[in-house]
Amino acid sequence: MSTEFKVSTMAEMMANGETPDILFWVGCSGSFDDRAKKITKAVAKILHHCNVKFAVLGAEESCTGDPAKRAGNEFTFQMQAMMNIQVLDAYEVKKIVTACPHCFNTLKNEYPELGGNYEVIHHTQLIQDLINQGKLGLEGSQTYKGKKITFHDPCYLGRANDVYEAPRALIEKLDAELIEMKRCKTTGLCCGAGGAQMFKEAEKGNKEINIERTEDALETNATIIATGCPFCNTMMTDGVKNFNKEHDIQVLDVAELIANAADL
Amino acid sequence: MSIIIFSILFITGFYFFSKNILQVRSNILLGKEINRTDNSSERWKTMILVALGQKKMFTRPIPALLHLCLYAAFIITQIELVEIFTDGFTNSHRFFKPFLDGFYTFMISFIEILSILALIGTIAFLSRRNLLKLPRLNMKELAGWPKNDANLILLMEIVLVTFIFTMNGADEAILNLKGSSYDFAVSSHLANLLFGGFEEHTLHVFEQIGWWGHLIMVFTFLNYLPYSKHFHIVLAFPNTYYSNLEKKGKFTNLASVTEEVKKMMDPSIDSFATTGNEGDVPSRFGAKDITDLTWKNLLDAYTCTECGRCTSSCPANQTGKLLSPRKIMMDTRDRMVEIREGIRKNGKDFTDGKSLLGDYITEEEIWACTSCNACVQECPVNIDPLSIIVDLRRYLVMEESKMPTELTGMLTNIENNGAPWQFSPSDRGNWINE
Numbered sequence: 033m034s035t036e037f038k039v040s041t042m043a044e045m046m047a048n049g050e051t052p053d054i055l056f057w058v059g060c061s062g063s064f065d066d067r068a069k070k071i072t073k074a075v076a077k078i079l080h081h082c083n084v085k086f087a088v089l090g091a092e093e094s095c096t097g098d099p100a101k102r103a104g105n106e107f108t109f110q111m112q113a114m115m116n117i118q119v120l121d122a123y124e125v126k127k128i129v130t131a132c133p134h135c136f137n138t139l140k141n142e143y144p145e146l147g148g149n150y151e152v153i154h155h156t157q158l159i160q161d162l163i164n165q166g167k168l169g170l171e172g173s174q175t176y177k178g179k180k181i182t183f184h185d186p187c188y189l190g191r192a193n194d195v196y197e198a199p200r201a202l203i204e205k206l207d208a209e210l211i212e213m214k215r216c217k218t219t220g221l222c223c224g225a226g227g228a229q230m231f232k233e234a235e236k237g238n239k240e241i242n243i244e245r246t247e248d249a250l251e252t253n254a255t256i257i258a259t260g261c262p263f264c265n266t267m268m269t270d271g272v273k274n275f276n277k278e279h280d281i282q283v284l285d286v287a288e289l290i291a292n293a294a295d296l
Numbered sequence: 297m298s299i300i301i302f303s304i305l306f307i308t309g310f311y312f313f314s315k316n317i318l319q320v321r322s323n324i325l326l327g328k329e330i331n332r333t334d335n336s337s338e339r340w341k342t343m344i345l346v347a348l349g350q351k352k353m354f355t356r357p358i359p360a361l362l363h364l365c366l367y368a369a370f371i372i373t374q375i376e377l378v379e380i381f382t383d384g385f386t387n388s389h390r391f392f393k394p395f396l397d398g399f400y401t402f403m404i405s406f407i408e409i410l411s412i413l414a415l416i417g418t419i420a421f422l423s424r425r426n427l428l429k430l431p432r433l434n435m436k437e438l439a440g441w442p443k444n445d446a447n448l449i450l451l452m453e454i455v456l457v458t459f460i461f462t463m464n465g466a467d468e469a470i471l472n473l474k475g476s477s478y479d480f481a482v483s484s485h486l487a488n489l490l491f492g493g494f495e496e497h498t499l500h501v502f503e504q505i506g507w508w509g510h511l512i513m514v515f516t517f518l519n520y521l522p523y524s525k526h527f528h529i530v531l532a533f534p535n536t537y538y539s540n541l542e543k544k545g546k547f548t549n550l551a552s553v554t555e556e557v558k559k560m561m562d563p564s565i566d567s568f569a570t571t572g573n574e575g576d577v578p579s580r581f582g583a584k585d586i587t588d589l590t591w592k593n594l595l596d597a598y599t600c601t602e603c604g605r606c607t608s609s610c611p612a613n614q615t616g617k618l619l620s621p622r623k624i625m626m627d628t629r630d631r632m633v634e635i636r637e638g639i640r641k642n643g644k645d646f647t648d649g650k651s652l653l654g655d656y657i658t659e660e661e662i663w664a665c666t667s668c669n670a671c672v673q674e675c676p677v678n679i680d681p682l683s684i685i686v687d688l689r690r691y692l693v694m695e696e697s698k699m700p701t702e703l704t705g706m707l708t709n710i711e712n713n714g715a716p717w718q719f720s721p722s723d724r725g726n727w728i729n730e
């Protein structure tokens with residue numbers, strides 16, 4: 033299923049003498065992970081549907097350096113950051129949207145000191161804006177009407193950047209029933225992937241963190257676990273499989289929920 | 297005579313306290329510089345809300361209320377202490393009473409009621425710790441001194457309150473003998489209950505025991521504080537004032553690395569040219585020991601109340617990993633005190649071949665952290681265990697190249713192909729046409 037519309041790269045836009053309103057920073061997961069690519073497509077569809085003039089960097093995008101930084105390798109992080117800043121500045125990028133809270137945090141908070149100053153928003157914030165501006169209507173959508181949905185707060189969106197409301201506002205727009213887990217918002221439990229844990233085995237313990245978190249989600253009896261982070265998505269999906277619940281419970285990104293509800 | 301004894305007590309008490317404070321200050325200044333003086337209005341606000349207003353305590357209402365009883369009693373009793381000091385220096389009895397009269401009765405009554413609440417709080421705290429054995433207050437990092445410290449201070453509180461009531465109760469009974477009363481809310485009843493039937497002379501002895509006992513407890517407490525987790529009643533204020541005001545997700549960028557990276561990326565900078573002064577000892581990347589941390593990390597360590605809210609919300613700890621953010625703070629403090637003791641005995645260049653990383657905190661602990669910021673969020677006095685963990689990782693990775701093998705692979709991938717996995721950059725746009 034390819035996107036039925038053209039997604040331009042910055043280079044293509046520039047060649048045509050155009051400038052996009054916003055750069056869609058896809059991130060490594062969103063580019064390479066098969067599950068996360070679907071989230072990427074959902075975001076692209078929403079942007080296209082709302083006539084947002086956006087572009088991606090394509091082959092010119094590179095890891096923000098987040099996992100290197102969290103793992104303690106400041107050299108690799110800053111090399112990545114400086115290279116990315118050169119590219120972004122060459123295209124005179126002003127505004128960035130990303131579907132990955134790790135990219136979001138790094139670009140927004142850690143790039144400015146290294147010379148990269150952009151307005152960075154998370155995709156849930158952008159989608160909320162689009163709905164508020166009336167560019168995306170979900171009225172009468174039956175897709176998720178009355179469905180029980182719980183939202184897992186990504187640490188790098190929630191505690192790290194105090195964004196709790198945008199994803200929840202979107203779920204409410206679906207006319208669904210949002211059920212909070214016992215640990216949510218500021219007290220939300222990590223999925224286990226942050227701080228470069230995604231790329232290594234966990235230390236010795238008596239449980240995997242994603243199992244502990246999936247139990248929180250199962251307790252709500254929700255049939256959909258919504259997230260706003262490709263890593264959380266992976267961890268929660270694995271957690272659900274671990275309980276053999278993958279036929280009863282879906283793990284979806286908020287962008288996918290919206291794209292499905294709007295029938296995009 | 298009593299003025300002399302009082303003055304000696306007073307001067308020694310405060311002399312040793314100021315000595316302790318200066319010692320603590322110099323311990324904290326073993327840490328590296330970090331600027332936390334910007335935005336003072338926001339800082340005052342944070343201090344008033346978090347330290348004075350105990351905002352973050354109230355996410356757990358029951359301990360918050362119990363703690364509030366002790367805290368309010370502690371603050372308000374200081375007013376009575378001012379009178380005790382004045383009485384001590386002037387050899388008078390209830391110096392403020394004639395000036396304040398009705399308000400005085402109200403004040404002391406208020407203090408008495410708070411003291412009763414504090415007593416209830418203290419007993420509840422002791423039972424939570426020792427009878428209910430609340431998990432977060434009985435983890436293995438608390439074995440030994442930390443546990444005794446916690447109980448000792450609670451017992452001291454009980455003794456202190458007992459002295460207050462002995463003093464006021466006996467004093468009331470004396471006045472009762474003369475057919476009059478102070479009408480203090482609690483001790484006017486105690487006067488009958490406990491002190492009825494004693495002769496005036498005996499009552500004076502009781503009153504004096506209460507008065508001097510109270511005083512001695514105050515000075516003991518004052519000088520015990522710097523060795524105890526209870527130092528937080530003082531340090532919570534500066535510690536919240538110097539809080540990190542940035543978003544929690546923002547990690548510091550190492551300036552020393554920025555310089556190197558700029559040199560590498562810009563061929564016009566002569567990479568062999570020396571920047572900075574010759575003879576500057578290049579500081580380490582990251583932290584191996586106390587002196588590599590910032591003074592704020594060290595202030596954090598002194599401020600930690602060992603309450604374990606951080607650890608009980610830590611995903612790694614909850615799933616049985618070795619990591620406990622509280623232990624990170626306790627280790628930092630213990631190591632800081634150890635170094636300071638060494639310096640005191642052996643001079644400034646003291647080394648003992650030990651270090652925070654390795655001898656106190658193990659690699660296994662720091663690699664278990666997900667950098668989720670739950671510990672930072674939970675801490676009632678705005679301590680940041682995560683920044684210590686990250687600095688220890690930085691040292692391991694950048695100075696010793698020691699890390700879990702999967703991470704070596706991940707880093708190599710980022711360096712080679714700009715992604716943590718082995719994918720070609722040219723495939724980044726594949727999703728568009730798949």
Ligand code: SF4
Nearest residue numbers: 610665666668669671
């Ligand atoms: S940031 Fe690290 S130490 Fe703190 S709660 Fe999360 S996993 Fe635990």
Ligand code: SF4
Nearest residue numbers: 600601603604606675
């Ligand atoms: S760091 Fe904060 S939350 Fe953790 S034990 Fe110390 S005071 Fe409590």
